[in-house]
Structures are given as C-alpha cells and as structure tokens.
Amino acid sequence: MELDKMDENDWKYHGEGNKSLVVSHLQHCRVLRLLKFPSEDSTAEQAFRHILNIVDYSKYVMKPLLGEKYVHSGEVVKLPLDFVRQLSLKVQQERPELRCDKVMDTFSGCGLCLPNLTQLPLHHLRDHRPPICVEIKPKCGFLPFSRHITKECKRKVCRFCMHQHYKAKVKPDFFKRMYVALKNLLEEPQNNLKIFKGGELIFSCKDDAKQQPELNDLIQHLRPYFSHSNGLYNGHQPGKAILNEFIQVICSALLSGGDSNRSGEPRKVHLSESRPHCEASPFPRDLLRNGNHGLPKDSVLAKILQVQMLDNLDIEGIYPLYKRVEQYLEEFPKERNRLQIDGPYNESFMDKVKNCPTEDDGSVEYAVGKVHQYRVAMTAKDCSVMITFAPCEEDEEQQLKLEKPRFTYSISILDLDPKPYEGIPHQYKLDTKIVNYYLRSTQAPPPSSLYKERQECTLLFHAV
C-alpha cells in the first residue's frame, strides 16, 4: 500500500462501532480503522495521541495477556487529508443512521492499518469457496465474587443479564451458552453477531444493521460449504443440518486453543465447577448436568475470561479506590504521569497491572494497580472474536478435526481499545441503575411478564 498514492476508490465501507469506522481494500487483505468523534472539535494532536495509545495498549497490554496468536495490533499510518475527506464522503451513504451521531476523523490524517480478519491469507486458499467469518462479542457472564458487593442479587444474576434487562435486549455470552447460544444467536435479531463471506457482510443481528437478518438466506450462503449435509434428516430439513454443522465448526474453533489438533485432546480448565451460576439463565445447570463445564485452557474463550476476571473487586470495590487516586492527584497533580493514568501504555504500565499488591495496604499504588486492572478487564468484556474459516485440503496444518468437511481457520480478537479512566464514575452510576431497575422490575411482576423476562434472559432452543 503506497501511502502517497491513496485512492478512495480502492476502498469500501466495511463496518463501524461506537468509536471507529472501518474500510476494506478492494484487492488487498487490509482494512483501515478510522476514529470517530462526537463532533469536529477534537484536535489532530488528540486524535494522533489516541490512535498511538490504541496500538500501544494492544501491543504491550492486551497481546501479552490474551496471546500473541490472537491479537493483531496493526500500525498507525499517516494518510493524505484529501484521501480521508473523499473517503468520508464516499462511505457516508453506507453508514447506518444510528451510527451517524459521530463523525469520522478527517482532520488528523491518521488511521490504523490492520489485516482484514474476515479473510484468510491467500496461501491457505486452494478452494474456490471464499472464507466465512463469524464475529461475536463474548460479553462477561461470570458472577462477581467481590466482598464489596452490597446488593445480593449481583451474586445471583450476572451483570450481563441484568444489563440486557435494563436495555431490553439480549446479547451473546459464550461462557455459559456455547452451542445452544449459537443457535439462539442466529435466531435472535438483537444480538452482536455478524457473518461475512469473502469479506462481505451477509448476516448481521446488530440493531444498526440496515436489514433484518434472514436465516434462509444464510443457509443458502452456507450450503456449498456443507453440501454433504444435504442428504441428512431424510432431506426434510437440510437447512437445519447445515446450520448444525456450521455451529459445530465455530464451536470447535472456539474451543480448539489454536493447537488442539497437534497436541491431541484439548486440556480443560474447570472455571465454573464450584462457582455459582447466574440464576437468570438455566443454561449453566444444563451444561453441568452434561459434565461439560470447562473451557480448554488455551482456547480463545478461556484467555478472554481470564482477563475479564481481573475485575475481582467489582465496580463497587473499584469506585472507592478511584476516589483515593483522585484525591491523591488533587494533592499531587504531577504524579498523574508517573502513575500512567492516561498512558503511555507500555511495559511499565503492564508491570503495574501484573504486580499490583494483593492486599490493600492503603497506598495509592494499590489503588492505581486495581484501577488499571479493572480497565483492562473492561476491555476484555467488550472485545469481539472473529472466527474465519475456509474449506481446505487434507494436509493443511491448522485444521478443525471434523469428520467431513475440513476447514482451515483463524481466530482473532479485536476491539481491544483502552477504556477511559474518567469512565469509572459513569460505570459506577450505571451499575446502580442496572441493579435497581432489575430489582424494581423483578419484584412481584405479573405472571406474564415474569415468563417473558426468563425468555429474554435465557437461552431457549427453537427449531430452525
């Protein structure tokens, strides 16, 4: 990619979230991630610093915690301003209305260049069928174990379920739901699930998607990849067989640990054996009944859960520590840099995350260490996982161990941006609102709404 010869016609709109907009190259397996801001009053300097922070945070903090193989930090590129402005005009009509409250950064001339993770590197492809990519957000579903928790319901119902209740929508949580969840995901129109084919979005459940997803269309897209399934179920429900196989492929990849095919039986990590489960979801109990309660140790989901669990004090335990840091900074404002409150996110920041004292000795160092850990956990609670697979030849190295057909695959974790220190008071208030709303609305509800709530918070199996 020659940065001085950038042409907006070589790029197309790929997707966006709350904080960034992504365009993909028409020929090369690259994307550009451009920041978005609430208005055009941010400075180029701020935007540049922000994007450098994103790369450093990914490289020095999240990558060592989550694993080299899953994280692609990308590189900051300086883009011609004219190119960025033209690009912004070009993509505007593609943007979902709900996301247009923010504008693309057209003033800093900076972007993040990353591999297009919806594609597979070309050398893997010896087949005419383009890669399929599934993107999910494995939101946090574990119950907090902190002694600082004041509301008993937080020990029984996970924040995820309560937040969904608060937002009146449902999102995926892989730790508890896996296979059944994927089925549910495909049918639930408000989830964070995207499916790409050859880099093109073919299925999206996100509420900002332009069209509602159509399961039958998805089955048609998937049919050529699972053609041997067509004869199953006596031909009555070939769509169901195809979806089942598709889900199996995704589950195998998510549980594979990247090298399970080389080391034999994947090792299990028993994360939930003696832990209580969210009462709003019957799924963990079902899993336990089947003895299937562990995640393989090196699997992407185990890695993410491990980092999410760095939040071991809960926001109720973190908020007083945040106030301790604030009080200290009021007295010693110059200490902000040494404590790396706003970065830089380098090895020294990582040291503070890793070597935070286990017991509160009343020091500001302890408070800062815990606040940093909390922010890292927040990032892991909001990241996305992309599983990209394509049919492969028998002798290819990284394969999913399925009888038939065989796929080559890659797994990546994306959206690993730092969560702002200033966001902690907001998180604290939000937590109170979520819990209070949950308590208010679940105390003595009419029978019909009780039933509805359980449906919303749990995973139910529906025939496809």
Ligand SMILES: O=P(O)(O)O[C@@H]1[C@@H](OP(=O)(O)O)[C@H](OP(=O)(O)O)[C@H](O)[C@H](OP(=O)(O)O)[C@H]1OP(=O)(O)O
């Ligand atoms: O608060 P949550 O759990 O709803 O997560 C927010 C996400 O909503 P989701 O529920 O995943 O659709 C939200 O995603 P969407 O905008 O809904 O796609 C953002 O990721 C947000 O993070 P940030 O403010 O952009 O840094 C996320 O906020 P935080 O991670 O900062 O809480």
Ligand SMILES: Nc1ncnc2c1ncn2[C@@H]1O[C@H](COP(=O)(O)OP(=O)(O)OP(=O)(O)O)[C@@H](O)[C@H]1O
């Ligand atoms: N490297 C990549 N390769 C392919 N697609 C990508 C890549 N990075 C991002 N995307 C796509 O662009 C979308 C938006 O990117 P991203 O999640 O980073 O935005 P965000 O604004 O940070 O999200 P959030 O709303 O969670 O804050 C993703 O959901 C994904 O579909």
